[in-house]
Amino acid sequence: MANKVRGFEVAKGWNDKDITLPHRSTSDSAGYDFHAAEEVTIPSFKPGVKPVLVATGVKAYMSKGEYLALVNRSSLPLKQGLMLGNNFAVIDRDYYSNEGNDGHIMFQFWNFSDEDITIEKDTRIGQGIFHSFAVADDDGAEGERQGGFGSTGTN
Template identity: 55%
Template sequence: MRKRGFEVIAAYQDQAINLPKRATKNAAGYDFEAAEDIVIPAVWKQIIQHFVKGSAVAGKVVKPVLVPTGIKAYMNQDEYLQLANRSSNPLKRFLALSNGVGVIDSDYYDNPDNEGHIMFQFSNFGLADVQIKKGERIGQGIFLPFLKADNDEATVERTGGFGSSDNQ
């Protein structure tokens, strides 16, 4: 019986995507790789460009970049996959996870919108754009259990993909 693990989503089946793996036997996190080349633009560059063009709108100046992994994760109903940044990303490349940590719920797997495609959401606080290459390690995922409150009454089923619970 399968408990938890990773699969390549259909759209990336023929693109030599590596499943996440732990670097050492005592590592908690599974290292995720970028599924394609992508550029994370410098936040400061985006801000300056918007102000020069005179099109700065509150909340719309800087947008995080979603970095695709080509991976989906399955797990038990009382577990989630926590996405965390690599410790070297902020220190060496000024890359931060825009949402702090990512939470991949068990019902995200195989959702009808995007098959449960896991993406890392980055902002670049450096002065220069950062190029991420396909196959480069970008973050890690840690499977964790969670608990429910005594008065929990959640009954709604997931109907979509990325950020779909915002629509509830």
């Protein structure tokens, strides 16, 4: 990542899948639109059913002191009843190219409509917004990521 500041790449294993890299629709848009990498059906919500992961085939790189926030598209809850399972996801800088899944970004969804919903390949499913962050005066974090999705704090 020597000269790279922030951006997106196709994750390993997705190079031959015609992946759409995230992009902004207008010059004043904060969010980069992410697209589904493949068709997936999200069942209508029932107690005990977990959210469904929707692959993007994308990974993100960024500078030290930054993270990528994944947020819902404003139209998904209103038009389709889809909401992010974690409401707001944080993609850390060290998630990029990790040994567990190469930093592959996925969105997790609950479907609160009355019927199953199928998301077609290349449908816009969410947005990513780059942010900077600060650390506390007494911060002493020295650990290193050892895996992919959900791996921090597990060692």
